[in-house]
Amino acid sequence: MTGFVPPPYPYDRLAPLKLAAAAHPGGLIDLSIGTPCDPPPPAVMAALADPDATRSYPPSVGTIAYRQSVVDWLARRFSVDLPVEQVAACVGSKELVAGVPHWLHLRTPHRDTVLYPEISYPTYAMGATLAGCRSVPVPVDEHWRIRLDAIDPTDAACALCLWVNTPGNPAGGLDDLGAAASWGRANAVPVFSDECYAEFTWDGAPRSILQHGAEGVIAVHSLSKRSNFAGARLGFFAGDADLVGYLAEVRKHVGLMAPGPVQAAGAVAWADDVHVAEQAGRYRERLDLLVTGLASWGLDATFPGGAFYLWVPAPDGDAWTLAQRLAVEGGALVSPGEFYGEAGAGHVRVAAVQPTDRMRELVGRLTG
Numbered sequence: 001m002t003g004f005v006p007p008p009y010p011y012d013r014l015a016p017l018k019l020a021a022a023a024h025p026g027g028l029i030d031l032s033i034g035t036p037c038d039p040p041p042p043a044v045m046a047a048l049a050d051p052d053a054t055r056s057y058p059p060s061v062g063t064i065a066y067r068q069s070v071v072d073w074l075a076r077r078f079s080v081d082l083p084v085e086q087v088a089a090c091v092g093s094k095e096l097v098a099g100v101p102h103w104l105h106l107r108t109p110h111r112d113t114v115l116y117p118e119i120s121y122p123t124y125a126m127g128a129t130l131a132g133c134r135s136v137p138v139p140v141d142e143h144w145r146i147r148l149d150a151i152d153p154t155d156a157a158c159a160l161c162l163w164v165n166t167p168g169n170p171a172g173g174l175d176d177l178g179a180a181a182s183w184g185r186a187n188a189v190p191v192f193s194d195e196c197y198a199e200f201t202w203d204g205a206p207r208s209i210l211q212h213g214a215e216g217v218i219a220v221h222s223l224s225k226r227s228n229f230a231g232a233r234l235g236f237f238a239g240d241a242d243l244v245g246y247l248a249e250v251r252k253h254v255g256l257m258a259p260g261p262v263q264a265a266g267a268v269a270w271a272d273d274v275h276v277a278e279q280a281g282r283y284r285e286r287l288d289l290l291v292t293g294l295a296s297w298g299l300d301a302t303f304p305g306g307a308f309y310l311w312v313p314a315p316d317g318d319a320w321t322l323a324q325r326l327a328v329e330g331g332a333l334v335s336p337g338e339f340y341g342e343a344g345a346g347h348v349r350v351a352a353v354q355p356t357d358r359m360r361e362l363v364g365r366l367t368g
Contacts, residue, residue, distance in 0.1 A: 010122060010339040017327045024331025029362050031290075031351045032333045034169070034309070036228040038282060038355075040265075041275040044227060047268045053260035060257040061248045062089030062236065069267040070221075070236050076273070077198075080210040086241050088248040089258050089266075092233035093196055093222040096247075097123045097163075100192060102131035103250045104160040113155055116163040117146045118343040119171055121194065124163045125341075133160065137341060144173030144311070148183045156187045164209070165194040167201055167306020170340045170349040174203060174305040181212040189216075190243055196222040196235070197307040199276050200283055214239045218247075225308075226276055227269040234258050234266045283308040286352035286359045293363035294350070301350075310350040311337070317346035330365045 014032055022028040039045075061067075067087040074080040074087075090096040101114050116124035118137035128135035136159075139150040146164055162184060166175045177193060184191035193209035198221070201207065209217045222235035238244065258266070287303060290310055294301035299322075301312050314322040319336040326332045326348075335351075337344030352359070 011335070014333060014335070017323055018333050020324065021327035021331045021333045024328070024365075026331050026361060026365060028333060029331055029354055029358050030333045031354060032335045032349075033353075034225065034351045035353055036225060036230055037353055038228045038279060040228045041269065041272060043272065044229070044265045044269045048232070048261050048265035050261060050264055053264040056260065058257050058260040058263055060089070060252040060255070062087065062258070063260075063263050063267070066263040066267045066270075067236070069270040070238065073270040074208070074210065074238065077206060078208045078211055080208060082210065082214060082238055086214060086244050087236055087238040088244055088251075089263060090220075090235045090237055090251075091256055091258050092224060092230075093194065093220050093235040094123055095233075095256065096220060096235070096237055097121070097192075097194065098127040098130060099251075100247070101127045101133050101160055103247060104190070105131050105133055106250075107246065108160065111158050111160045113159045114161060114163070115151060115155060115159050115189070117165060117168065117341075119144060119168075119337070119341045120163070120165055121169050122339060122341075124165075134158075137343070138162075140171075140173065140343070143305075144168055144171035145175050146173075146180070148179060151183075156189060159187070159189045161190045161192050163192050163194060166207060167197040167304065169197065169307055170309050170335075170337065170344065170347075171311035172202075172304025172307045172309060174201070174207070177207055177209040178212040181209050181217050185216045190240070191217045193217060193219050195219050196225055199226045200280055200308055201306040202284070202303065203305040210239060214241070216240055216243075218243055223266055223269050226279075228279065229266070229269060232262045232265065234262050282356065283352055286354075286356055289356070289359040289363050290350055290352055293359075293366040296363075296367040308352045310352070312348050312350060314346055314348055319345060319348050322348050330362060332362055332365075 067084045113134045114128035125135040198206040218239040224230035335349045337347035
């Protein structure tokens with residue numbers, strides 16, 4: 001009998017397209033993965049080099065300094081007043097997203113379902129698979145917002161959690177987080193709100209589910225995108241006191257802890273908003289450039305509500321053919337939309353993560 005066999009990692013499937021793009025005379029411009037290219041702030045790097053934080057095991061839940069910096073940021077950015085006890089560190093947000101279904105299922109074994117947007121970050125579904133649970137995609141509307149009214153009551157009755165993601169990856173949609181929080185409370189389902197792109201909200205002010213109260217909800221944030229700190233692997237989860245306490249205790253037993261120097265640097269990063277505003281300006285410029293370049297090809301590339309991706313419909317719905325054409329003719333590597341769910345198969349995701357001069361070069365290739 002064959003046990004679980006991991007499926008191919010989505011981005012590994014891009015290897016042939018990567019070779020085709022690299023063969024372009026101007027070289028490869030990788031717009032497939034949301035990996036920041038810009039440097040973290042100097043003060044953050046200086047804190048990372050402090051040897052004092054390396055001598056002892058760091059607390060799994062996060063140092064007081066780190067969590068207090070998060071609390072201060074939540075108050076400053078979202079006018080959310082949360083006690084430090086309702087904040088915990090995570091080793092980047094991905095490990096938390098992948099692990100939550102398993103840990104919740106241990107606590108409530110009579111529930112076995114993870115609800116998540118049908119077009120979304122693939123780890124929501126994979127977390128359910130790794131926990132031996134059901135993953136049930138929830139339809140989204142024409143603006144890429146989750147449709148809470150489309151959730152089957154039978155699925156709600158056995159749901160471990162509902163994931164929402166605002167701004168959304170890959171399509172940049174902006175959910176009604178207040179409605180999501182209310183739905184969760186009405187159905188006794190914890191709502192986990194992935195808000196790692198919140199600082200890059202273009203349509204209106206940044207938003208958090210915590211603005212609608214902490215009961216029954218968890219907000220998840222990361223420094224990977226906000227502060228170009230992806231390689232350091234640091235984020236936090238915050239909200240419902242009982243949920244935060246439970247997850248923090250489970251993670252302590254697993255030995256999940258962000259390194260001490262990383263937490264020290266993270267405290268500095270959350271305390272500084274200037275570098276974030278500068279980074280937002282860079283992403284705006286790069287997105288504008290991409291919209292111009294792709295539109296010159298007759299593609300419907302529209303500016304997103306948030307995040308730093310363009311979600312572009314492929315002519316005739318053939319995303320792989322469009323990705324191949326962009327690789328061969330533009331030297332650009334992009335992601336076919338099926339990576340983000342079957343409902344995304346007719347689109348490609350284009351990440352504005354290369355330096356601005358490379359974006360200008362790509363526009364020249366596409367418009368030349």
